Amino acid sequence: MAVLVTGGARSGKSGFAEACSARLGTRGIYVATSQPFDGEMAERAERHRLDRAVSGFPWETVEEPLALAELLGRMSEAYGGAGSSEPPVVLVDCLTLWLTNRxxxxxxxxxxxxxxxxxxxxxxxxxxxxxxxxxPHPLVLVTNEVGSGIVPEYSLGRRFRDLAGRLNRRMAEVCDRVFLVTAGIPVDIRKLAFRLEEL
Structure with a gap:
């Protein structure tokens, strides 16, 4: 089962994704895509790591800023073979940081x-x-909704916004559940989705 969680900055999407993960398995692998380029980012990453450590849910943190597809391929093969234990939930936080890095x-x-x-x-x-x-195992993907604001004034920002929109749209197409988190409130947007056949 794949779950996509999207929302704006500080919307509560990462906390919701972690709570979902705890419902989908008994242990998790937290795939961090951030690259701490400065002290503030490094401090933020360490604070998140400590929060996960005291959450009561057993997390293993894997840092992978670039090769996400390859990592998922390796983990797909590593877990779930004959005689193996329940595979961990994989939480990727976040897709838009991966896109930025790339x-x-x-x-x-x-x-x-x-x-x-x-x-x-x-x-x-x-x-x-x-x-x-x-x-083939539980997968939770966090991404940012970046296209709802003003058009960036510089080329790189406009390219990023467009690519992030395409990434989110394509990922939503293949995920079983898609949630939008706004002001800490998760909404199951696939359940609310309108279908043209309804006209």
Missing amino acids: LLALDEADSFTARDADSELERLIEELVLAAARY
Whole structure:
């Protein structure tokens, strides 16, 4: 079962995702995609790690800022074989940080134009979506809803916003449950989804 949790900054989506994970299994692997480039980010990551340690739910933290599809592939093979115990819930927090890491890495590479980088990112998004769709164990994915505000004034920001929107849309298509968290309140948006056949 794959669950996508989206929402704005500080909306409560990570806390909700952790609570969902605790309902889906007896232990979890927390895949952190952040790269602490400064002291404030490192402090924030450490605070989250300590919060998980005292939550009462057994978490193992794995840091993977770039190779998410490959990690899911390895974990898919590692858990659930004959005679193995219940596989852990995998929580990825978050997809938009993964996208940021990939975008910045490609933009720093001299061999990529912006158009080439965006094409490569589209390919990587599809690779990740496929890995999530194929993952046979409980999977919770956190992402940010970034396209509801003003249009960014700089090119990199507009590219990121567009790519993040595509990533979220594609991931929602393959996830069994999709939640939007606003002001700490989770809403099951797949249950509320309108279908054109209803017209």
